[in-house]
Amino acid sequence: MRLAVAWLLASKTCLAVQTGSFLELQSLWTKPAWSQQDGGTVCAPVGLADLLRLQALVGEVAQLLRLAKARWLLSHGSLLGAWLHHGPVPWDEEADILLFAEDFQRLLAVLGAEDWLAQSRRVSTPGSSFQIYEGTPVGALRYDVHEHRDQVGLWLATAVTFRLHSGARDDPVQLDAFLAKANGSHAWTDSAVLPLPLLLPPRRLRFFDWLLPAPQAPRRVLELWYGPKFAARRKCALRGRSSSCLHRLWRPATP
Ligand SMILES: *[C@@H]1O[C@H](CO)[C@@H](O)[C@H](O)[C@H]1NC(C)=O
Numbered sequence: 001m002r003l004a005v006a007w008l009l010a011s012k013t014c015l016a017v018q019t020g021s022f023l024e025l026q027s028l029w030t031k032p033a034w035s036q037q038d039g040g041t042v043c044a045p046v047g048l049a050d051l052l053r054l055q056a057l058v059g060e061v062a063q064l065l066r067l068a069k070a071r072w073l074l075s076h077g078s079l080l081g082a083w084l085h086h087g088p089v090p091w092d093e094e095a096d097i098l099l100f101a102e103d104f105q106r107l108l109a110v111l112g113a114e115d116w117l118a119q120s121r122r123v124s125t126p127g128s129s130f131q132i133y134e135g136t137p138v139g140a141l142r143y144d145v146h147e148h149r150d151q152v153g154l155w156l157a158t159a160v161t162f163r164l165h166s167g168a169r170d171d172p173v174q175l176d177a178f179l180a181k182a183n184g185s186h187a188w189t190d191s192a193v194l195p196l197p198l199l200l201p202p203r204r205l206r207f208f209d210w211l212l213p214a215p216q217a218p219r220r221v222l223e224l225w226y227g228p229k230f231a232a233r234r235k236c237a238l239r240g241r242s243s244s245c246l247h248r249l250w251r252p253a254t255p
Pocket of ligand 1: 183184185186193
């Protein structure tokens with residue numbers, strides 16, 4: 001209950017900037033008054049430096065995917081951002097895309113990482129485990145390939161996480177390229193089963209200065225990922241006052 005109240009407060013804080021263009025929102029580069037909370041800052045836009053690094057990262061990955069002749073779609077939080085802001089959600093320094101199996105293989109091939117699983121190591125976390133392979137840097141990029149399973153070994157997700165080579169190993173500015181498995185009629189990634197006609201053929205949505213490939217029916221896809229009130233459910237970061245450290249929690253300060 002307390003969590004629900006906290007969440008409601010967090011989403012209200014987010015709602016304060018629900019409308020407006022991407023540029024308007026990005027003009028709030030310094031922490032706006034409404035974002036100040038006890039113990040941290042909620043929903044504050046990412047700093048300009050990280051925003052530009054995210055743009056560079058998306059550009060680099062898009063170029064790599066072009067080289068690999070791999071098709072892809074904006075997904076998850078990036079689709080949400082493209083739909084609502086014509087760019088990333090202002091407080092999200094992660095980008096998300098999805099690729100179907102054949103294209104995911106093309107991506108692994110251009111990285112020289114087709115055999116990543118054989119060279120991966122296993123990491124156990126409470127309630128799940130994953131295999132991770134830390135790839136050698138490619139051009140301006142570094143990447144990890146990882147596959148997640150639940151306790152009984154059921155597949156949860158496979159993704160390549162890209163970061164800028166110039167950044168830290170755990171740089172929060174990152175791009176997750178998710179494998180979308182598909183049968184003849186549906187596709188699924190980590191968190192939703194999506195009818196293929198909602199995804200294909202791709203359409204283009206503005207993201208930063210580009211028109212990038214996106215699902216055919218963005219609103220429907222966002223509803224499946226985040227629920228019918230997806231506009232209010234954008235993940236907020238609680239940024240500490242004293243450090244740039246980011247706590248990915250649904251937890252604003254207790255009132
Ligand atoms: C594909 O998967 C979906 C969702 O699990 C299922 O409803 C559908 O019947 C499957 N289609 C085929 C052709 O197997």
